[in-house]
Amino acid sequence: DDNPEQLMTLDPAWLPAEAFRAIGARRVLVCAEDGPVVDTVLAEVARACARYGxxxxxxxxxxxxxxxxVLTGSGSLPSAAGDVAAEVSSGEPLGEEGYALARPGGTTVVLxxxxxxxxYGLFHVARLGTAAFDGWHPLEARRxxxxxxxxxxxDNVDVHPVMGQVERGYAGGSIFWRAGQPRDLARVREYGRLLAAAGVNAISVNNVNVHATEARLLTDRLHQVAAIAxxxxPYGIRVHLSxxxxxxxxxxxxxxxxxxDASVRQWWADAVSAVYAAIPDFGGFVVKADSEGQPGPFGYGRTHADGANALAAALAPFGGVVHWRAFVYNHxxxxxxxxxxRARAAHDHFAPLDGQFADNVILQVKYGPVDFQAREAVSPVIGAMASTAVAVELQVxxxxxxxQRHVCYLGPLWSWVLGFPFSRRTVAEVAAELVAVSNVGDDPFWTGHPLAQANLYAFGRLAWDPSLDPVAVLDEWISLTFAPCPSPLRAALHEIMDSSWSVYESYTAPLGVGFMVDPGSHYGPSVDGYEYSRWGTYHFADRDGVGVDRTRASGTGFTGQFPPPWxxxxxxxxxxxxxxLxxxxxxxxxxxxxxxLSVIxxxxxxxxxxVARVVQMRRRWAEVADFVxxxxxxxxxxxxxxxxxxATEWRDHINTYFYRKSGIPDARGRRIYA
Ligand code: BDP
Structure with a gap:
């Protein structure tokens, strides 16, 4: 399937041709000097105009x-644009990625x-659709x-014997590699387009668990990374490497x-200059060190600041950065x-190092202190690194x-995380940047579950503007994806997706206790799957009660890692x-x-x-068959x-397990397997 044909069967995801109808039916003036990104703008506009007249x-x-x-600085501006430019210049600069949109008269101006x-301005007009051309629009400036x-x-270059082509990938194989070989990049180009439309501007191309072949992307396989870059x-996206x-x-x-060690530092310096010779706008490195078997500075009696700073020193002359992951714990x-x-580990390791990291190190912290559960506390590390740049890591x-077999729209979870207030500032304010693990593979629907595309879109949009309402973002995705979206379909999608995260939470592990998943695959219930394992993810259920005591008074003391009032x-x-709880x-x-209600x-x-709500989701989806x-x-x-x-399996495992442990029957007398 490595030929352009594969794109014929590829679901268009958001931004199908129809999403450009409002633009393509008009007379469009593009004032900008050609260059790789401007050429992308021109090609989009030309394609839409050819289609819609x-x-x-x-x-x-x-x-x-x-x-x-209109690109400012590209010679004399048409008069409508000149007026908008004058208004813009009285405010904060737009910066490299910002844009302004206004409609002073009969012309919509993007500057x-x-x-x-x-x-980004062009994609904003696509999002607005015909509304971009209605009446008068005051200036809106977006950055x-x-x-x-x-x-x-x-993504792995080689197929990993346990993890396959993509570790924790649920959408088929890698879009970059198959069985050790680089793939045709036509799909990657389309991916770049989708990402730009969502506002994503950087990707790291390979797995954080770096196996032998993947390691060589830094040296003799570097040309493969250069080809992706x-x-x-042309979509404004820079490439990074694990x-x-x-x-x-x-x-x-x-x-x-x-x-x-001086020879080690020299080796990194040489390797990095070769990377920049091949990829002048290379973004930098992602490093998982001393984590789940990966090598790291502890092996040499050094700190994580020593480790991160050594790589940062090699990247600094070129403007590159190190994303150093804080996912360090004893497994x-x-x-x-x-x-x-395990919840304590990242803070124990990293909080004492605050202030010791070089300026181009970004400490990449998972949003929760354990591991991407449907519900956990926000990681206290995010609030403990006042003198360190922190990237909050989400899992798309x-x-x-x-x-990606269950509908679970994660926008509301991320929005909660981003809005979480540490002492004076929210996570969104504290974070220097946002990073997430991609959910895309070579599946024709991109993400396995077609509705999981919404998570990818929402990540980009919330990273651009964390204050956006996640349901409004979902609505944007619906409008772009199902353009033109008939209202019964829109209503059904909202009913199915808006609260799907809390529905998922309701039939899986209760009240933030986490895990209870099948060890290894992490899919489906296995209440005691990890209970006596070495990975440190326990629920401690016994005949009297359940939950992990993380208090200072009688437990692990984890609560003490939070600032007041938390x-x-x-x-x-x-x-x-x-x-x-x-x-x-x-x-x-x-x-x-x-x-x-009691816990039980x-x-x-x-x-x-x-389960009842999932059955209802299925019913609603059946009703809109004619619109999809x-x-x-x-x-x-x-x-x-x-x-x-x-969900039924989850319900029956969890309910039976806790009924057997507690001996307390359901007050409403429903069937629980004894
Ligand atoms: C865990 C995954 C594992 C990853 C690890 C990580 O199960 O496959 O390698 O996170 O983030 O959730 O490094």
């Missing part, structure tokens, strides 16, 4: 334009200072909240990878030792949220939010929640209710069958 003009003196896309801003909005691919550059901390040994043949814990707590690939809010079960406390099954009754009720392409409708229908099956 509009015209593209390049001469700034043309005065019949209905839409003007940008840099080519990428112009591209990204974060300078880097990045996706990490966990060339395809993404590297092994042991590269000087495994690639360079040195006897050590000690970050303070060989002794489950009999109750004093160990649905490893623990249904693996250290006290979480410390007591009376003030701890119910949805996180079992994340922080071990409580009796009879503990009464704010709802007035809450477990029963949410699990029955969750057949292949797309069939794929979602098939997956909803699986979601009903899986």
């Amino acid at each position: 509009g015209q593209v003009h390049r001469d700034p003196s043309f005065d019949g334009a209905q839409l003007m896309l 940008a200072d840099g080519p990428v801003g112009l591209l 990204p909240a974060k300078p880097r909005r990045m996706l990490d691919h966990w 060339a395809v993404l550059r 590297v092994s901390f042991a590269s000087p040994m495994v690639l360079g043949g040195l006897p050590t990878a000690d970050p303070l 060989h814990q002794d489950w009999r030792d109750r004093s160990t707590d 690939t649905q490893e623990y949220t249904g693996q 250290r006290d809010v979480y410390e007591s079960p009376d003030s701890c939010p119910d949805e996180l 079992l994340f922080f406390h071990h409580v009796p099954y009879t503990h009464v929640l704010r709802s007035g 009754q809450h477990i029963y009720d949410t699990h029955f209710d969750g 392409g057949q292949a797309r409708h069939a794929r979602v229908a098939e997956l909803l069958d699986e979601q009903v099956r899986s």
